[in-house]
Amino acid sequence: MEIRPDELAERISALLEGDAADLLRELETVPAADVASAAKHLEDDQVVDLLKKLPEEISADVLVELGDEIREDVLERLTPREIADAVEEMDSDDAADVVSELDEEKAVEVVELLEEDDRREITQLLTYPEDCAGGIMQLEVVSVREDRTIQRAIEKIRLAWGDVREDFFYVFVVSSEGKLVGRLPVPRLILANPSDTVRSVMDEEILSVQAELDQEEVAQIFQKYDLPSLPVVDREGVLLGRITVDDIVDVIQDEAAEDYSRLAGTDEEEFREDSVWRKAAIRLPWLVTGLLGGVLSAVVLSRYEDDLAAVITLAFFVPVIMAMGGNVAIQSSAVMVRALATEEIRPRDAVRRLTREVGVSIITGLVCAALIFVAASFWWGDMRLGAVVGLAMLAVILISTSVGAFVPLAMDRVQIDPALATGPFVTTSNDILGILIYLSLATSILGR
């Protein structure tokens, strides 16, 4: 069913040398997404050549589907006229995305070359910030006035043909002032009596979002109510456009990327960032936090200078205690952040989850303590050392697991993003905690 991208690329590569008609015949039935996948195995010049040889509506589809990096390269090699021709074939949301990727000057040229209608639509869409409902909506919708008949709604679908793609699910119903008042699922149109009024058949009390709403909240509405599409309105309730669920999938991925990047000690912005300087600027705050923690660790160690000098073997186990404290804390904090992100946690569940983490830490703590006890006792031939390291390991795992699980819950309660409590922050604080526990245990057991 699916075509291997590299094989398709080879065929395209050969066909580019030959007749344009052969190329078109071959690619006619291939989905644009497959052509776009093949493009990554072609030279940029070949991709540009391909886009020029294909009919405008097909090259527009391919351009929409291309990966960001390839598209950037390709757009640089196309003239404003060529880009404008492709943009006119696109859905308004994709068109606005492509234009927003161009540099300022070229974008202005492209927009000036567009037909009046398209220019107005794109200019309107570009006024919304990228990360709100207006920034991801498309303006192509089929709508009908509530006082018209079902027959009229069907005619509206006929009129919209070609402008709106076929996979739409609702005809939206508006008042005489253009305000959204309901929707008609397309299958219902088929079964309704053509002379019935739209008002008598439509769903009322439907969900919609204002154009200014943050895209994450839009995504939550889609997920909660399992919607295929959602109408977007302005502050007066006038229908502006619609968001479809395939655009929301990208938003959901971005949201997951945010938690992921926090855990790694960076920011989701970085994934879209090419400049080495800005990438470094995004990572440095996390690194400097870690650095400060490291200096604090050094201070703690220096306070035990005499003990360490007397029993230098003690220093050997600082890394393992540190590392394990960090590891268990990351595990428990990540599990908690994940739970908070995907479920609605009742206060009772929170207690249950904390108790569970303590249970887990007793098991993992006992296992790891036993292992390090054996390693330290036999390898370094000192049972007392083994006992100290093993006990410290148990204490560190118990405490770090619990702290790692508790902090995100507490932060969520006071409405701070719990994902901030993962990553370098957790490892750093547990590094210091671990060293303190270890050395205070060691000195009190081994004596001075």
Added chain:
Amino acid sequence: MEIRPDELAERISALLEGDAADLLRELETVPAADVASAAKHLEDDQVVDLLKKLPEEISADVLVELGDEIREDVLERLTPREIADAVEEMDSDDAADVVSELDEEKAVEVVELLEEDDRREITQLLTYPEDCAGGIMQLEVVSVREDRTIQRAIEKIRLAWGDVREDFFYVFVVSSEGKLVGRLPVPRLILANPSDTVRSVMDEEILSVQAELDQEEVAQIFQKYDLPSLPVVDREGVLLGRITVDDIVDVIQDEAAEDYSRLAGTDEEEFREDSVWRKAAIRLPWLVTGLLGGVLSAVVLSRYEDDLAAVITLAFFVPVIMAMGGNVAIQSSAVMVRALATEEIRPRDAVRRLTREVGVSIITGLVCAALIFVAASFWWGDMRLGAVVGLAMLAVILISTSVGAFVPLAMDRVQIDPALATGPFVTTSNDILGILIYLSLATSILGR
């Protein structure tokens, strides 16, 4: 637009004391997802009471929307008869999900109480593993034979009414043997001539998946082709059911959760796991890996025992070198894993990205080296020590960032999940690397 869950819970709580008719009137227009959100602010007994008082079709919807933990508690308090009544109102995929959550014995009882049709459907769905196309599909589809007319397709929609929810987008077209041969977008049905044959109007060459296909691959197809729904067939190509995009959203979240859990040193399974023993069993392999790394670190340190005993201050900076190596490696590996997961990376892009990481590491390395040089030189009053720690910091950041970025790329090239190269694996290997770099630099500069 949206209702606050706690407010709705309060209203429900009050209404449960009164007349069932009032309750129904109040909740009639409230989406099931909102009632389910309110349920987390109610006692389990109240939720059970609510489900019993609502009409079966509404309580079935609410039961489907409840969070996993609450649903588990609620299902325990419902009789097999009550569960069976609700299950009969559900779409087949939701019904199978609910039944699979029951304990063995109760599941058998519930299935036996179902009507013949529902029993057969659920039994069929339960034969597929949870994580394949068959495990997430629903059996409710509207299909028509290719040799029939458009009029007949419209009648099939009418017949299916009530069984299939309204938001479907395609009528699937099958051959006389039931094999999938095409599809009809619903809007096209409206515009077509009723006496045309289905074959003359349908889309051919449509995408479908076999029931055995892994759900991640199904999700990739949805994302690549921006589909609202996808038909599922058996090995002979016979139409079995369909998957809708709202089910795919959950799969995509699970996939993101997998990368996230790798980074944290656990497994995505853990998020669904309640047993403390099994949770510990999932985390322990990662922890034992970390432990082994820690023991190796101890061995490395012990080889420098004399140097450390002579200049104990050297030991103070072991934690900061270790921590920073781990931090930068996690950042660069996470950025790379993320890029690999969401984009198609050309070999040329891979080189570009690696070069970029080296660039970032030069900047972050110089900044962190300068800071630790100042701290070590002035705090501990030893410029030579400061120089050693600073140089080691620079070297560790350069090397760890590059290794962190390179390993996932290499793993992806040989078809191993690059996410396995993040988390504890990266920090542990960089701990040891960092200590080695630091101490060999220190001894060669400071001499014995």
